[in-house]
Amino acid sequence: xxxxxxxxxxxxxxxxxxxxxxxxxxxxxxxxxxxxxxxxxxxxxxxxxxxxxxxxxxxxxxxxxxxxxxxxxxxxxxxxxxxxxxxxxxxxxxxxxxxxxxxxxxxxxxxxxxxxxxxxxxxxxxxxxxxxxxxxxxxxxxxxxxxxxxxxxxxxxxxxxxxxxxxxxxxxxxx
Numbered sequence: 001x002x003x004x005x006x007x008x009x010x011x012x013x014x015x016x017x018x019x020x021x022x023x024x025x026x027x028x029x030x031x032x033x034x035x036x037x038x039x040x041x042x043x044x045x046x047x048x049x050x051x052x053x054x055x056x057x058x059x060x061x062x063x064x065x066x067x068x069x070x071x072x073x074x075x076x077x078x079x080x081x082x083x084x085x086x087x088x089x090x091x092x093x094x095x096x097x098x099x100x101x102x103x104x105x106x107x108x109x110x111x112x113x114x115x116x117x118x119x120x121x122x123x124x125x126x127x128x129x130x131x132x133x134x135x136x137x138x139x140x141x142x143x144x145x146x147x148x149x150x151x152x153x154x155x156x157x158x159x160x161x162x163x164x165x166x167x168x169x170x171x172x173x174x175x
Contacts (some may be wrong), residue, residue: 001118002036005090006105008112010046013066013097015054020133021068021091024111026081029088032073038090040066041106051162062108063101064121065130073161077157096128096139138157 007022016022022040025032043049043063059065071093079087102122107114118125151165154172158165 003031003034003164004046004062004116004118004121005035006039006041006107006114006116006121007042007090008043008106009070009106010043010056011047011055012050012057015050015051016040016066016092017095019089019134020055021070022090023089024075024079024087025073025089025090026085027073027090027113029075031115032070033036035070035115037069037118037125038092039064039105039116041066041114043106053162059101060103060104061170064101064105064123065101066098067098067123069094069130075121078161083132084169090135090159094130095130096130098123098128137169 005025005027007025009016009022010024021078022038041064042057042059042061044056050056057065068090069090069092073088073090076087076089081087105121154165157163158168161168
C-alpha cells in the first residue's frame with residue numbers, strides 16, 4: 001500500500017481544480033513527493049482558508065470529497081509558516097470528485113494534514129473516475145513549462161496572490 005496525504009481545507013473543488021492541486025502545506029517535501037495520492041477533506045470551520053472568487057466548499061465537515069494523484073511537492077513562493085519554513089503546493093496530475101463524500105475521514109487532529117496509508121481510507125483508489133489536469137483549454141499547465149520570462153513569473157505570482165502585476169512590481173522595487 002502506498003502512503004497518502006490527507007489534507008483538511010475550506011477550499012472548494014473549483015478552487016483546487018483551478019490551481020491544479022492544493023496549496024500552502026508545511027509538508028516534508030521529500031516525504032510528500034513519495035506519496036501517491038492526496039485525500040482532500042472538508043473544514044467548514046476555517047473562516048479564511050478559501051477564495052471568495054470560488055466560494056467555500058459545502059460538503060459535510062470532516063468528509064473526504066476529492067482525491068488527487070500527486071506529482072510531487074512544489075515550494076509556494078513567498079509562503080512560510082510561523083517559524084519561517086516554506087509551505088508547499090501539492091500539484092495533481094488527475095483528480096476524482098467523491099460523490100457522495102465519504103463521511104468522518106478527518107481524524108480531528110490539530111495539524112491540518114497528516115500522512116496515512118491507502119488502507120486507512122475506505123476507498124478503491126484505482127476505480128475512481130479520474131479527470132486529467134494535463135492541459136486546460138489546450139494550454140500546458142504552468143508547472144509543465146521548462147522556462148519562464150520574468151514577466152510571466154510576475155504574472156503567475158500576482159494571479160496566485162490575487163494581486164495586480166503592478167502591486168507585485170512595486171513590492172519588488174521597494175525590496
